[in-house]
Amino acid sequence: MTSPHTDPVPPRGDRSPLYWLLLVPVVVPLLVPLFNADDPRLFGFPRFYWLQLAFIILGVGTTTLVYQLTKRRG
Amino acid sequence: MWKDHLTEIIIFTILFLAVSALGFVAARWRRPATLEHLDEWGLGGRSFGGWITWFLLGGDLYTAYTFVAVPALMFGAGATGFFALPYTVIIYPMAFLVLVRLWSVSHRHGFVTPADFVRARFGSPTLALVIAITGIVATMPYIALQLVGIEAVLKTMGVTGSSMLARHLPIIVAFAILAAYTYQSGLRAPALIAFVKDTLIYLVIIVAVLYIPARLGGWDKIFGAADAHFAANPKAGGTLLTSANQWQYVTLAFGSALALFLYPHNVTGVLASRNRGVIKRNMSALPAYSFLLGLIALLGYMAIAAKIVPLPGAKAGSKDANTVVPLLFQHMFPGWFAGIAFAAIGIGALVPAAIMSIAAANLFTRNVYKEYLRPDATPAQEAKVSKVASLLVKVGALAFIVFLDPQFSIDLQLIGGIIILQTLPAVALGLYSRWFHRGALIAGWAAGMVVGFWMLWVTPNAATRHKHFGGSAYALSHLGFDTKVTMYTGFLAVLVNLVVVVLATLVLRAMKTPDGVDATVEDDYHVDAGDPGVTPTPAEPAPV
Numbered sequence: 001m002t003s004p005h006t007d008p009v010p011p012r013g014d015r016s017p018l019y020w021l022l023l024v025p026v027v028v029p030l031l032v033p034l035f036n037a038d039d040p041r042l043f044g045f046p047r048f049y050w051l052q053l054a055f056i057i058l059g060v061g062t063t064t065l066v067y068q069l070t071k072r073r074g
Numbered sequence: 075m076w077k078d079h080l081t082e083i084i085i086f087t088i089l090f091l092a093v094s095a096l097g098f099v100a101a102r103w104r105r106p107a108t109l110e111h112l113d114e115w116g117l118g119g120r121s122f123g124g125w126i127t128w129f130l131l132g133g134d135l136y137t138a139y140t141f142v143a144v145p146a147l148m149f150g151a152g153a154t155g156f157f158a159l160p161y162t163v164i165i166y167p168m169a170f171l172v173l174v175r176l177w178s179v180s181h182r183h184g185f186v187t188p189a190d191f192v193r194a195r196f197g198s199p200t201l202a203l204v205i206a207i208t209g210i211v212a213t214m215p216y217i218a219l220q221l222v223g224i225e226a227v228l229k230t231m232g233v234t235g236s237s238m239l240a241r242h243l244p245i246i247v248a249f250a251i252l253a254a255y256t257y258q259s260g261l262r263a264p265a266l267i268a269f270v271k272d273t274l275i276y277l278v279i280i281v282a283v284l285y286i287p288a289r290l291g292g293w294d295k296i297f298g299a300a301d302a303h304f305a306a307n308p309k310a311g312g313t314l315l316t317s318a319n320q321w322q323y324v325t326l327a328f329g330s331a332l333a334l335f336l337y338p339h340n341v342t343g344v345l346a347s348r349n350r351g352v353i354k355r356n357m358s359a360l361p362a363y364s365f366l367l368g369l370i371a372l373l374g375y376m377a378i379a380a381k382i383v384p385l386p387g388a389k390a391g392s393k394d395a396n397t398v399v400p401l402l403f404q405h406m407f408p409g410w411f412a413g414i415a416f417a418a419i420g421i422g423a424l425v426p427a428a429i430m431s432i433a434a435a436n437l438f439t440r441n442v443y444k445e446y447l448r449p450d451a452t453p454a455q456e457a458k459v460s461k462v463a464s465l466l467v468k469v470g471a472l473a474f475i476v477f478l479d480p481q482f483s484i485d486l487q488l489i490g491g492i493i494i495l496q497t498l499p500a501v502a503l504g505l506y507s508r509w510f511h512r513g514a515l516i517a518g519w520a521a522g523m524v525v526g527f528w529m530l531w532v533t534p535n536a537a538t539r540h541k542h543f544g545g546s547a548y549a550l551s552h553l554g555f556d557t558k559v560t561m562y563t564g565f566l567a568v569l570v571n572l573v574v575v576v577l578a579t580l581v582l583r584a585m586k587t588p589d590g591v592d593a594t595v596e597d598d599y600h601v602d603a604g605d606p607g608v609t610p611t612p613a614e615p616a617p618v
Contacts, residue, residue: 022167029160030328032320038313044293048314052159053368056361059163063170063358071351 016070025059079231082404085413086231086420089274090248093267093421097255097428100262110454112186115260115461116436118346120181124355126265127347130429131356132363133268134343135162135334137216138223138423139487141275141370146395148374149382152304152311154319156371157327162364165331166357173335173357174350175505175599181345181608182598187433188341188501189441195504197590198512199445204519205497206441209338212494213434214467215486216337218474220423220430221245222396222484225475227416229385230400242476248420249427253468256428257461261346264428271425274418276366278403282376282415283369286406290379296372299379313375318558322547329565333495336502338433339426349603370399377402427468435463485543489530492546492564496522499575505599512590514578522571529563 028034035051042050104121106114113120122130140158147155176191185191189209193202224245228234234241255263287293297313304312315323334340347353377398382405387394403415439460444451451459474486500515532552535544547560582589601608 019171022170025167026164029163030324032315032324036315036320041294044297046297046313048153049156049297049368049372052156052163053365055160055163056364056368059166059364060358060361063167063354066170067354067358 018066018069021062021066025055025062028058029055077232079404079409081409082231082413082416083233085410086227086417089414089417090420093270093424094251094255096266096270097252097259097263097424100255100259100266103259103262103266108454109260110457112436112439112453112456112460113184115457116186116432116439117342118261118265120346121348122265122346122352123348124352124359127343127352127356128359129268129272130261130265130346131340131343131360133264133271133422133425134339134429135360136363136367137220137426138419139216139219140367141419141422142223142226142396142399143219144367144371145374145377145399148371149377149384149398150310150374150395152300152313153315154311154323155374156368157323157330158371159364159368160323161327161330161334162367163361164327165334166360168331169335170354170357172502172505173344173353176341177344177347177350177353178601178608179505179594179598181603182601183594186345187338187437187440188336188497189437192500192504193441193445194593195508196500196510196512196515197592198516201500201512201515202441203445204516205500206437208493208497208519209437210434210467212490213338213430214470215474215490216339217427217430217434217467217471219484219487220427221249221471221475223423224248224420226394226396227400227419229394230397230404231416245475246472248424249468249472252424252428253431253465256431256464256468260461261342261429261432264425264432265346267421267428268425271418271421274414275422278411278415278418279366279369281411282373282403282406286373286376286380286402289406290376296375296379300375303378319547319560322560322562325562325565326546329495329562329568330491332498332502332568333491333564336494336497338437339430342429342433342436351602373399373402380405427471431464431467431471432460434467435460438463488543488546489527492526492530492567493523495564495568496526496571498568499572508592509579510575511579511582511587513582513587514575517578518571518573518575521574522567525570526563526567529566533563 029052035048037048038046040047045053101109104119106119109115144155144158149155176188179185180191183190183194185194187206187209189202189206192205193199228244233244259266287296290296290299300313304310335344344353347356380402382398382401384393384395384401385397386392400416400419403412407415439456443459443463444456448455496519499510499518504510504515529548529552530546531542533544533546533548534541546563548563548566550557550559550561
């Protein structure tokens, strides 16, 4: 990323709006109606099990994205 | 009889001894100028990079007990046991920002424990003492439970005896070795052993989830067997949540996630990392273990499909559900691989037990010994006291297992999770806000403790026919609601705690009660390694 600023000191703090994205993988895995069902099955797994395992990907994806996008801010 | 399991026992013993040797060698690993400093012995020099931290925290958060108890819960109660998965998914985005703040302020001020932070932030040694004692009390039964994990394995291999001494001798020997190398090498020992432990665990679980379903006829059959089992025993549970237990599921996952990084041993793992980036990258990488945990949980259903019958428990007529996973391995794998699997669980118990005893010892040293007994203690004296305290903590945990019913440790661990949550306002919210009054934080803590204990007291356990401490699911019908809904006790207790903290702060402010002085400034929460005032190993903690 190129910055139009010449100031070499990056702004400190954890106030980036991107951090609000972290709420997504906290809230979604707690929404029981999303996953509390048998159908559809995937590889023999009921939805309850495969979807909750899939939320791991949501968590990893979001934290990785936020980390990469906010790296320079320290 | 143990002779039938000779191959397993030999493999288990060889791996166990190899790892013990590693624990002693660890003192020389990344060798510092001296180990006689709490930053070195208790925090591994505050120098661990991404990989070491990943293994260390992975070994710390996902303990042997988890690996044994979560599938046991799935085996007994079905879907509710799967709460461990959302719990370990939401924890990382929740902790992402909080832990880096804790890291920064701790490195600038030389904090070793969460209570150190609270002392400086709220200017209250009393509040720090409350936090430290809460941490120690919550950690002790957790260590004891790691022994329950090892015992389940030993029992499955037939290593039991008729007398009390014979029954517990293997555990006493194992713990003596653990105590010796933790004493010598400090946090470096579990950090190094964690590599072996996690490699073994990953190997065993990957083999298990490929091989066992194939033998049982596929995942369809496994879930079918679980469905049929719970259809025949609807009182035990089900493979989906019901309207009565879904709030318990959500609040337990959320409350456990809030509690996880309040445990002193997990703070120890975080503070041992080299810089903020290491922590943030780990928040993305640690869920790999959650995937493992989800698969491990399903071992409980595999045990149902394989028609495993748990071994008898300590009391006549009772069943030890914790033996389900070891029995499944024994039933499915050839002896040599079962031996590897058992070693993975056994070694998996040593890593967290070592870190927990170090964390509890650090709390004692920093927040009791240095605060009240020897304020002028040198870093070398601190390290010495911590080493001895770590031994005492382990002896205490061992006594829990040898002299008390294991059920008592499980009850205490349940209480431990609820009381550690009561440090949330001071430690976690304290990282963000200085608004709370120190007196109010103590009042809120006390209120949360009382309410938490009361809720556990009125909860019966249907399975063991105990009247009290029957689990963390609090029935809202106790409050007069006409409902079957249950919620996590710790979650409700911490809500009460927060309400009291807010109200008491308003009252104390209105009364102009003197508040403590905040020794930290806003910039402390953002510094990273290499910034002024942040050195990898401060020779002396900054004055607080």
